[in-house]
Amino acid sequence: MYTHTKKPTGLCIELLESQGGLISLEDFHELWSMLRKTHSLDHLYPLPTDTEEFHLLYIIISRDQEHGDLGIHANGYGIEDEGKYRLAGFACLVVPPNERREKSILSGNPNGICDTADIRIALLPAVQKRGFGRFVVHELLGHAFDTLRIRRVTASVVSPVRPSHSAAQKKQIGFNTKQICRIFETFGFKFEGISRGAVMNTEAPEDDKPVWHDVHRMSMLVTDYFEEHIISSLSTIRSPCHKLPLKTVRLSPWDTMIQRQEEEKRDLKLWAEAPKDTLANDACDEDGENSDVETMLGDDDVDEHDWDMANDFDD
Incomplete structure (x- = not known):
């Protein structure tokens, strides 16, 4: 439910054939090899071996550039554009099975989804810093929170x-x-x-x-x-x-x-400082006398009758 993010120029997204898309599993494996050779998978958390955990797998396709090898040609995938496109990366939403999913299946709701998903993304160096990854992650987050209610x-x-x-x-x-x-x-x-x-x-x-x-x-x-x-x-x-x-x-x-x-x-620096010694005369006036006496008890000129109780109850 993010605000609309403009799709970067030259970006196209496709799915695997197993998910109703046009990209074959063989081409995905070849793309994986290209990503590994360019060390684009070094920071990627390992993908699950069970394909059922891939709730959504986006294949990132980029318009062919003059400089840099972008991987496998994507011509023939039904992309209506005069320019040549190549597979340049992928992003996926992994939804691992957990107790909540198992409980939902046992309760008779096989479409129940678990409460946690994980995002994985890998791009070839030639298409990095072009906004492709940001756009795809926005799409995956919207699908996870708005559609799946994860x-x-x-x-x-x-x-x-x-x-x-x-x-x-x-x-x-x-x-x-x-x-x-x-x-x-x-x-x-x-x-x-x-x-x-x-x-x-x-x-x-x-x-x-x-x-x-x-x-x-x-x-x-x-x-x-x-x-x-x-x-x-x-x-x-x-x-x-x-x-x-x-x-x-x-x-x-x-x-x-x-x-x-x-x-x-x-x-720690404040605590380490030695406490200052308090002098006995700090609370005294210039003559060394207790300056608080006049405040608390009054000075010697006060009339004793000032402290007498009122005679309201006298006859």
């Missing part, structure tokens, strides 16, 4: 660091991982945390030992989705001065953590 959508970003990587390589991989997480944050996803050593690398092991990667977990609830929609709708309304209202800048989880650490450092 309560929660997740995004899992793998940090493919290996022990053999140099310090510079590890730093670059960490930066790329955080960049992907920040992209999901622009959609309204919230950072949940890091699952350490959650995914095993399927490539050749190092020193005959498997390599396990950390996974950065992101999630978006249906309440977040509609909140983002409301904010987007309000941001398009002009004020009487014909100026757009200012949008609140949302800090990333890493910026929030750094800010919190700085606050803790300031608190």
